[in-house]
Amino acid sequence: MLPGLRRIGLATAIITAGLSLVTTAAADSLRIPVLVPITGFLSLEGTSQKNGAELALDGSDVAFDVADTATSPEVAVNAFERAMNAKDVVSVVAPMLGTQMLALIPLADEFDVPMITVSGTARITELGSPNVFRFFPGDVVVKAAHARYAVEELGAKKPAIISQTTAYGQSGRAELDRNLRALGQPPVFTEGLEVSVKDMLPVLSKVRDSGADVLLLHLHSGPTALVIRQARAMGLDIPIVAGSAMHQPETAALLESAELLGGCAESGWSPISETGPEFRAFADAYRKSFNREPDAFALGQYDGVNMVLAAIRGGARDAAGVRSWLESNRYDGLAMTYASDGKGNMAHSAVILCYIGADRVPQIVKRYRNVTGVL
């Protein structure tokens, strides 16, 4: 009996001590946890999100920790709960993955803390939560620009859509489809791709067989590059207008200049394409800190965090104060002017970028301002 009791005691102590390792310490200063996907298929975009937030928070009085949410709701909720262990959390930089956001919204409402994100998934601002603030034009905005550019500028009569089967892909595809129909040019071909698909020739062959005259992509970074490369290789000679992943320097780096040439993409903005001095300063600081080119996600998150910092400077000392400030104020960010539409959609403009010439830096060929009419 005694050895049994000793084992129970020893095991109890070991397990309790081991479990206690995860207990986190509380903080004294105001805090903005950064919860983003830095591993998994969204690591590229998530890292941009992290970098943008870090660039804004560095040098401020606000404390922050970065936690990886990977790509599952479970890990995102774990990270959120862990972050909320700390005191004085005034806002959370939340992941851009739609399914993770959908899992976090009830928690954010329960903890009553605002989340700032660059997620494009339309649904996250349609659930009635007062705690979602999207600092990237949602699908309602960018897909309207996407469809309008294809139809109005390129004269598309038979557009085709290739989208991802993730939440991001399904949300964007639905908006594209709706906008194209509204413009009187419904898609002649639509197909969803798994993230893991590497051979794009089958789906591109179907696009060619459909007689499509413009190909619209709504894919993540890697698949976008693969589709464009294989479309060029098979001689699919129709205009391609990709989603915002295309504008990312990392995506462009996966392609040869000849493959990029003529390709276009929608985005909220493109910091490397802008020529103003403030954009140059941002891009230089970003390169210096992270040794990479800034993209739209980084800039969106940078602006979002800066708006929260502006709220704090404006007197907000807790989560409720920050939320209230975000709901009721306009903010002139680096990329654009932000204001809530009442649902947490803060960005209302979009641009179309095209790779013109041998340069890997895309040029802004069309701006769609205040698409929602909020501003």
Add this chain to the structure above:
Amino acid sequence: MTGMHLGRDRVTLIAGGVALAVYATLFASSYDQRILTLSGVYVIMVLGYQFIFGHSGALSLAQGAFFGVGAYVTGIVGSQFGTGFLITFPLSIALATLLAAIVAAPVLRLASHYFALATLALNQLLLVIAVNWESVTGGANGIPGVPPVILFDWQVGRGLPLLVFVWALAAAAMLIAHWQLRPSRVSSFTVMRETPLAAPAFGIEPGLLRFRAFLFSAAFGGAAGALFVHTNRVVSPETLGFGIMVTCLTMTVVGGRFRIAGAVIGALLLTHLPEWFRGLDEYYLVAVGFLLLAMVVFAPNGLAPLFLRAGEPSRLSKTIAGDIEPPAKSTAGLVIEGLSKRYGGVRALDGASLQVEPGEIVGLIGPNGAGKTTLANLVTGIERGDAGHVERASANLSVLSATAIARSGIARTFQTSQLPDELTVRQVVSTAAVNLGSTAPADKVVNGALALCKLSDDADTHCGTLPHGVRRRVEIARAIAGDPGVLVLDEPAAGLADEEQRQVADICRALAHAGTAILLIDHNLEFLRTSVTRLACMDAGRIIMEGPFDTVLADPAVRAAYFGMADQ
């Protein structure tokens, strides 16, 4: 698993339970409580997976599918129809189990990697449905806003209440697993897993055992999926993703495949490990990977055995005269009539006929390839014949399964040893006694068989450590544990020393004296001379001669076939 094993499992579980209770109530933050809650969910999933992957030995990749079904049933029914936990939870378990029952027929026929691929395909199929059936499943976004657990108007709140609730269900799952995995059934699983050929011959129904294990794995998986959704409040395709399956597999391997404590250790460790290394930012996965690799290398059987120490089986009570069940007198022999069997172009049996009367020992000799083992396989139902039949007490046995034939009183041993290394002699014999449905008390039957085969002193020894001669006697002890009327011994004296041969011969004579009909296949003529009542010789799938020992050996056809000697 012996009673002592269970005792140690219980000690570990009590220690873990006390530690968890102390930690959860005194130290844990809401975040810590969430991680512990998730651990409890995974404990249930891994307990289920132990049935099919551990005990049944089948690499199922469908546990994630059952988990996902449970998750989606709860997510859809709970959020779309506002149905409460008391309905959604059992419904999630029921539909996951129903799915398992439906796919079991085609899937459980497959073995090894084919089984793994088929179960993986099930997972992928459900994932495609979940992603693309947007109107019902919410597509890739999934369904947010799954209601919390509500029991009779009491909402189980996040944090400690949900933690206690989930672990209460995990404890219930452990009790169910404990009840299902009683020692005799664990031994049956071991025999099925390690010696699948022999299992049916000792009353074990591999198909039924695997089916039951598959259903339990599905039920537990469905329950875990339902709780997972209540814990996360959203259901999405990630619940059907391969990541869940890999997590489950890793937890099972790291914790241990067989013991309840292994499920608890694996789930607790694997849910906490990534959290402990979060400080390493994007490198935490590397650290977790290295640690898991080290665990698998240094504890290949999982961590549970390290906590439980090596199992020591209970001591066999001293065999006394009153404990021994003497073999019952048999009244019906064996009739083999015109058995034929072809393997492609090879005719292994060609109308073989033979009778063995109760109390008679019939020796069967013949050159290699004559068809002796094929005859034994057809008599015991291991294989099906093309023509002819086998009868006992006027009953046609040829239409029965191997398990049914064994239970009807026809037992056998195998040419090559079919003993599971990790079971003790007593466990092997008692497993056969229980599964063959002996009418006498199992202890008496087992003690009787061990005493008759002079194995009482080896009863607690693991079969894997036994010398060849003793293993042969263990096989005979196991064969007679079901009190058979007919015994087929396939080369029991092969490789035995003279003394060991005499021991086997003594056993055969004692059994025959009690009325058992024995068909004794061997090449050792001295052994057969001292053992058999009469002798038969096979060649090219036929019985070419039978009769008294010396008469058969003197027969020119036998001499030509068996000794290669043509008479002048």
